[in-house]
Amino acid sequence: MEQGETTGRRFAQFDEMHESGVCRAQYAMIRRWLDDLPPQQLALKQHEAELLFRRIGITFAVYTEGGGPERLIPFDIIPRVLDAAEWDFLARGLRQRVRALNAFASDVYHRREILASGRIPAALILHNDGFRPEMQDFDPALGVYTHIAGIDIVRLGPRDFCVLEDNCRTPSGVSYMLENREAMMRLFPGLLARHRVAPVSHYPEELLDTLKSVAPVNCPAEPKVALLTPGAFNSAYYEHSFLADEMGVELVEGADLFVDDNTVYMRTTEGPKRIDVLYRRLDDDFLDPLTFNADSALGAAGLFAAYRAGNVTLANAVGAGIADDKSIYPYVPEMIRFYLGEEPLLANVPTYDCGRAEDLAYVLAHLEDLVIKEARGSGGYGMLIGPCASRAEREEFARKLGAAPTSYIAQPTLALSTCPTCVESGIAPRHVDLRPFVLVGKEIRIVPGGLTRVALRAGSLVVNSSQGGGTKDTWVLEP
Amino acid sequence: MYLRIHHETSYHYDAPVKAASQILRLSPRSHDGQNVIGWQVRATGRRELPSFIDGFGNLVHCHAVNHPHDFLIILAAGAVRTAETHGIVRGAAEPLPPLFFLRPTSLTRPDAALIAFAADLARHGAPLAVLHALMQAVHQRLPYRTGVTGAATTAAEALALGAGVCQDHAHVFITASRALGIPARYIGGYLWTGSETMTSEASHAWAEAFVPDLGWVGFDPSNQTCVTEAHIRVSVGLDYLSAAPSRGVRQGVAGETLAVEVRVTDDATRLDGATQ
Numbered sequence: 237m238e239q240g241e242t243t244g245r246r247f248a249q250f251d252e253m254h255e256s257g258v259c260r261a262q263y264a265m266i267r268r269w270l271d272d273l274p275p276q277q278l279a280l281k282q283h284e285a286e287l288l289f290r291r292i293g294i295t296f297a298v299y300t301e302g303g304g305p306e307r308l309i310p311f312d313i314i315p316r317v318l319d320a321a322e323w324d325f326l327a328r329g330l331r332q333r334v335r336a337l338n339a340f341a342s343d344v345y346h347r348r349e350i351l352a353s354g355r356i357p358a359a360l361i362l363h364n365d366g367f368r369p370e371m372q373d374f375d376p377a378l379g380v381y382t383h384i385a386g387i388d389i390v391r392l393g394p395r396d397f398c399v400l401e402d403n404c405r406t407p408s409g410v411s412y413m414l415e416n417r418e419a420m421m422r423l424f425p426g427l428l429a430r431h432r433v434a435p436v437s438h439y440p441e442e443l444l445d446t447l448k449s450v451a452p453v454n455c456p457a458e459p460k461v462a463l464l465t466p467g468a469f470n471s472a473y474y475e476h477s478f479l480a481d482e483m484g485v486e487l488v489e490g491a492d493l494f495v496d497d498n499t500v501y502m503r504t505t506e507g508p509k510r511i512d513v514l515y516r517r518l519d520d521d522f523l524d525p526l527t528f529n530a531d532s533a534l535g536a537a538g539l540f541a542a543y544r545a546g547n548v549t550l551a552n553a554v555g556a557g558i559a560d561d562k563s564i565y566p567y568v569p570e571m572i573r574f575y576l577g578e579e580p581l582l583a584n585v586p587t588y589d590c591g592r593a594e595d596l597a598y599v600l601a602h603l604e605d606l607v608i609k610e611a612r613g614s615g616g617y618g619m620l621i622g623p624c625a626s627r628a629e630r631e632e633f634a635r636k637l638g639a640a641p642t643s644y645i646a647q648p649t650l651a652l653s654t655c656p657t658c659v660e661s662g663i664a665p666r667h668v669d670l671r672p673f674v675l676v677g678k679e680i681r682i683v684p685g686g687l688t689r690v691a692l693r694a695g696s697l698v699v700n701s702s703q704g705g706g707t708k709d710t711w712v713l714e715p
Numbered sequence: 716m717y718l719r720i721h722h723e724t725s726y727h728y729d730a731p732v733k734a735a736s737q738i739l740r741l742s743p744r745s746h747d748g749q750n751v752i753g754w755q756v757r758a759t760g761r762r763e764l765p766s767f768i769d770g771f772g773n774l775v776h777c778h779a780v781n782h783p784h785d786f787l788i789i790l791a792a793g794a795v796r797t798a799e800t801h802g803i804v805r806g807a808a809e810p811l812p813p814l815f816f817l818r819p820t821s822l823t824r825p826d827a828a829l830i831a832f833a834a835d836l837a838r839h840g841a842p843l844a845v846l847h848a849l850m851q852a853v854h855q856r857l858p859y860r861t862g863v864t865g866a867a868t869t870a871a872e873a874l875a876l877g878a879g880v881c882q883d884h885a886h887v888f889i890t891a892s893r894a895l896g897i898p899a900r901y902i903g904g905y906l907w908t909g910s911e912t913m914t915s916e917a918s919h920a921w922a923e924a925f926v927p928d929l930g931w932v933g934f935d936p937s938n939q940t941c942v943t944e945a946h947i948r949v950s951v952g953l954d955y956l957s958a959a960p961s962r963g964v965r966q967g968v969a970g971e972t973l974a975v976e977v978r979v980t981d982d983a984t985r986l987d988g989a990t991q
Contacts, residue, residue, distance in 0.1 A: 348812070362815040369953070372770035372810045495736065496779050498765035526738045526962045537736040537964045541777045544767040 310706035329581035341381035368555035434684035440482035449677035495538030591642035684712035732967030741791035754793030772808035802941025816898035
């Protein structure tokens with residue numbers, strides 16, 4: 237069977253630019269611009285964009301077995317546009333969701349009222365690797381666990397936005413959001429000038445303000461912030477150094493830090509400097525060999541003790557991952573009702589929990605219609621896209637499911653919206669998603685837009701950069 | 716009983732090490748049947764060690780030396796008044812619910828042999844009877860022998876080796892108990908061995924299991940007894956790693972000479988109240 241035909245027949249997908257053959261208002265000027273642009277000019281501009289990115293040096297190391305070389309994430313020059321009303325709705329939904337996720341983390345590490353109420357099975361939380369007993373009864377500054385959240389949104393219709401997954405640990409990609417806008421300003425200043433596009437360049441300031449607002453109670457003076465990176469071999473190292481630079485804070489590795497008297501210091505040529513807030517882009521397991529993985533040399537010995545003693549803030553908090561575990565995801569709408577007393581503005585994607593016998597039976601019987609994901613995986617690894625998989629791949633996955641059902645969840649294959657994209661044959665619709673970045677400190681801030689990821693292969697629904705996805709600039713039009 | 720504890724650990728390095736840090740779970744806390752009269756944790760070169768309460772409710776001291784040194788001495792000492800509770804532990808800080816203590820860890824993940832070992836005990840019926848049978852079975856299957864296992868030995872490995880020390884006994888007990896659906900946890904502490912019938916290394920370890928209607932009950936498989944007034948309960952965790960009396964890292968490759976001295980003495984003269 238033709239794959240394109242399968243997708244075409246099963247799903248009526250929404251195109252961001254055209255609705256029933258008519259160009260949507262927010263894309264009118266882009267449509268005209270594309271129509272006026274000679275085809276060779278388009279290819280030339282696309283090539284120019286690539287050169288620009290190569291010069292800036294944004295690369296992304298793709299993790300594959302055996303490791304891979306650094307490569308460029310493809311950038312598509314046709315922006316994705318949201319109008320003010322669409323963004324206003326999304327932003328309200330995101331604020332609501334992130335407030336609930338933080339309330340949930342706080343509850344889970346204190347009284348666990350949501351478990352007592354029977355709304356979430358207690359074992360699902362208490363036996364989850366994402367639940368860190370080390371965090372029990374600890375009060376992080378302002379009660380915030382996820383300071384930087386990346387919420388992945390897909391669009392299924394004009395007014396139909398869904399959350400595909402929450403990223404509450406160390407979401408990445410914001411540097412692409414910033415660089416994409418920078419590239420568009422250099423490549424097409426005229427096009428941008430003709431629109432009222434909400435700026436994004438103040439994200440680093442917003443991030444720094446957020447981090448300073450969650451300084452620990454014992455912080456003696458103006459909080460000193462640093463960004464902790466696992467080092468140059470990490471796939472997101474470019475982003476770490478970029479953000480540290482933009483914020484004007486130190487980029488540190490574990491070896492640059494030491495802990496004395498439950499206080500964290502950075503070694504400098506002028507002697508030790510106290511650190512009050514660590515924006516850490518290092519997983520929980522590697523933070524402190526005295527409390528977590530004893531073999532880790534990436535963190536600092538004693539860091540967790542300093543944290544629990546209230547002398548340093550870690551952003552995001554240790555254990556924040558309990559809120560973004562894929563087995564917890566189905567319960568987020570219930571969290572919103574429980575903690576906020578509100579109805580969720582953003583819907584969830586229906587999710588089958590393979591750990592439940594009846595769900596597993598359904599999933600095994602409908603493998604060719606479903607997307608199967610590892611409950612604790614990320615980056616699009618270890619997943620099966622039923623409609624695109626071969627019979628052999630589906631059978632292999634059925635065996636995996638049978639062996640460890642609790643490790644998997646399944647969702648229907650979604651008709652992600654498409655957006656016109658430059659491809660070899662010209663301009664063609666490609667599937668997109670959106671990762672807005674939500675900052676939580678004393679207040680919640682969202683820089684308008686986020687990172688639009690685009691699946692560059694025709695018919696593909698996988699937008700992850702590790703799986704051949706590209707990115708687009710995301711425009712939010714001001715009213 | 717009125718027990719005095721003196722626990723001294725000294726490290727002597729062949730060559731100076733640049734820096735060292737440790738966290739120490741060496742402080743008993745009061746609960747029914749255990750009243751901590753006075754306690755201190757000290758280390759060379761520090762007036763007072765900073766501390767925090769961990770997620771299990773343990774009082775953890777932190778020690779960091781950020782300059783070259785060639786020896787380090789850590790002292791935990793104090794006095795504890797204990798009373799017989801027939802192994803039942805009440806009145807302790809219980810930040811985490813019993814259900815949590817069914818969670819396996821890398822040291823307590825059961826293999827087929829351990830599951831079979833546990834399943835064989837289910838025939839004893841009620842949880843309390845099963846747990847007593849488990850305590851006997853651990854003692855029979857793993858005779859007390861030092862030098863066979865190490866700090867990183869898992870419960871499954873210890874069962875296969877068929878010998879071990881108190882840490883291994885506790886791990887096998889905990890793993891089997893969890894496999895039977897009974898929450899169980901690791902306890903680090905001290906034991907007064909003045910009775911001559913009890914065995915203990917420098918410091919001791921045992922297990923607690925959660926029994927419906929009774930709550931947490933301490934089982935000491937190495938001595939085939941529920942915990943007594945001779946047991947001083949210090950740290951709680953899912954396994955040795957999360958309850959470890961000390962975890963440390965240091966910079967420098969020097970060899971070390973480690974000496975541990977634990978003295979638990981009974982001071983009957985200090986007993987007051989009804990006995991005087």
